[in-house]
Amino acid sequence: MLTFGRACLLLALGLVVFGIAASVYGARRERAEWAAAGRRSVYALFGVLTVAVVIVELAFARSDFSFRLVASHSSTTTPLFYKLTAMWSSQEGSLLLWVWLLSGWSSLAMLVAGRRARALAPWAGAVLLTFAGFFLVLVNFLAHPLQLLEPAAVEGNGLQPLLRHPAMVIHPPMLYSGYTLAAIPFAFAIAALLTRRVDAAWIRQTRRFLLGSWLALTFGILLGARWSWSELGWGGYWAWDPVENAALLPWLTGTAALHSLMVQEKRGTLKTWNVSLALITGILAILGTFLVRSGLLESIHAFGASTLGLPFLAFVVLLIGGSLTLVLWRRDALRSPARLDSMLSRETIFVFNNVVLVGLALVILWGTFFPLISEALAGERASVGPPWFSRFTVPLAIALVLLSGIGPLLPWRRARPGSLWRLFAIPVGAAAAATAAGLLVDPVAGSPRALALFAVATFVIAAVGQEYWRGGRARRASTGRAWPIALGGLVARNRRRYGGYAVHVGIAVMLVGVAASSSFQQVRDVRMKPGDRATVGAYEIRYERPTADVQREKLSLGAILDVRRDGRHVATLRPSRGYYPVADARTVGTLGRWFEGESTSEVGLRAGIRRDVWTVVEPDLQPFRRMIDGIDRRFPLADAQMEPLFLQALAERYTLQPPPAAFRMIVAPLVIWVWIGGLVALVGALVAIWPARRRRRAGGRAAVPRARPATVIERV
Amino acid sequence: MAIELLAFLVLVTAVAWWVVAPLRGRPASEGSADLAALEADWEARIAAVRDAESDLQTGKVAPADHQALDPELRGAAFAALRALERARARDDPQRRCEP
């Protein structure tokens, strides 16, 4: 099967070459049959890559260690769920996943646009196939997922323990989906520039894919943050790490594009802005992939330097150069006679909103690449840390949230100054009330930035609530239906608008959670033995007793903690540390191998609506070194029957004679609202992306979307 | 190995046959490439009419302002619809030109 799989990957490369040639020929000579053949190449590419992916997955499922990939990242003891998802824990497998997802989304884009956008689709298809071709060259010649291991290993290395978590399983496919979906608007922007069809047609083909990219990136980023908080032992969810920033950058420019596309659809302006944002978002998606794999920047995620840095850099340079050339070449076509009517209009707020989003992206891009910039300019490599990022991103985030509340309140085209009081009174009043309340609460009053964020978030929630209220009331008046049905109908008829409003609320709520949990967090590092107490914030935490658990693949040493507030029991936390053995005991010994491999923290977490109580433990193994070394000397290579006995003895010793352990304890307010806000934003995006029903005429052709009754045709 | 080779040959043949199938048939009529642009324009015009109505119903604009703007928006939407229907009729002569 390995040979068959390798042949499929070469066939995929052949399809790319033919597909690009057929699409370009079909586009240039206006030969529909060649364009159709190019489209079929895209579909066939997806099919052939699916075969390759299935071959890899079957090898993982069967634990076929003649596949080097399987031997390196799986084992017979790895649960099936993690076996099937181990493919993307490696360079080679993740590249295969990347190009497979790209081919899938490209097929969908061609299916949707193939007949409706005949002028654009072939060029867009050629661009998407070029992307796929780049990744297939890497897969076939630099990082092949189907390499033979001879002789086949008896047992595999197993999956990195840090990745044995559902969030870490879903996180990469979500991010890759976000990146690959961003290639669709990029491709159609290129097609629009090449064909000079820079009107709203290319937007219509790609809007949903851009929103899909945004949705996937949001989900992926949230999953990574959540995993970091609930699984890792450092007690945070965002570190301004270069690889984290790499996912945030296309999210920011994609958000800007989603808003300014609306302005072009409605007013015919911002053409240059829109093609540029679509191109930049696609380039940033590749840049993010480059950052992860190049080892160019120091990162907690830096998965080691590889040979792929240079090809990625070359590809990024090609994308930037080509995009810039096209935009300059077609600048005449991008000019629009239409102008924005008024500063007091929704579209103007969108423009300000986009300036802030692009500003955020530039700040983060600068900070992320600063080590390289400083080395180039000043001769020494320097880096900026989280405080630097916060200094700029916090004010910009406050401005962004404020604008996201102002936009929904203003009409398109023009608002009269006299109407502003009627539109803004309630949201401004709510924000004022929130500010007043914040000034009365001790830690909040002392943090102007947190206070400002709470105020603008309240403004947004009140503004969106007012929009739902007024819209629902109008719908109720016109239909006579009950409130829930009227609201449902309102949202169903205006999915983009009201789904988008929900996204605004979700983001505002998320940022409230971020502001509170980062500004008012209380941290305590303490060494305790059983019976000891420690105080963090308003909580008293007592170390009740140690725990130890011996499993086939993991030894866990931990603690049971009793958490009390005002004398009342609030929670029981069970933090622990898991130790995974190295495969080869020859150099480290029977017991030693359990402490020379990976170790992971199991966080003791009590999540609440108002605050999270978070703990991790690091057991002190020094008192057990004599025992461990003694067993290793006498039984250097113990068999499968003896080893569990030794582990059990160690576990018993730990529970009966527990040494003091190091605990980190954190009380962080409103963390849960980061996840709740994120969920609200995701639901809002799903509502916005959901296609409206279209009535079909006889013969199967989709009807032109109808206006509401008694509108266009009857009245003109 | 022989089975894998045979399976691959079958796959290649099937894929190649399917991909180049459009080249074997008679060339399809191209139709109007501007259909997508006209549909996009129509959708945008209709959305503008709806947005203006929504702005009126939610109190963002005064009735007088809406009355001044509405005929312009509806006129543009109607013109876009007529252009689209004409293009569709050119594309498919069987289709009756319906409003």
Place this chain on the structure above:
Amino acid sequence: MSGSPRRQARMVAALTAAAVLAAVLVWTSFTASSEAVTPSTLARAGEDGRSYELTGTVLPGYRREDDALLFRVRDRSGSASIAVRYRGAVPDPFRAGREVIVSVRRQDGTWVGERDSLVTKCPSKFSAQDDDST
């Protein structure tokens, strides 16, 4: 003011604001940054009171002393090493042989890690060649 001069005025104001903000960005990044150094560079030219971002590989033999972690960091390719005393969160992947990044400052002749600044790189997954070490 007619439309065009007003737009030009807005454009000038916007570009000026952007230029000022960009200047602030660049200035603060150069003044607030920490120089990235290796142990050999630090040993040779490290200055008291200045913050550095030390990168290197953890040597075996690290230990805990009360609530502090004492470890040595070696050049990635080389033998020069620096001793660090660190307090704060210790990432799960931390162990001998792993690459770390930590912000350090010299105090009383000892390189002290800034609280919660220790970062351990994930074990190499995307290396040029597969290695068997986990």
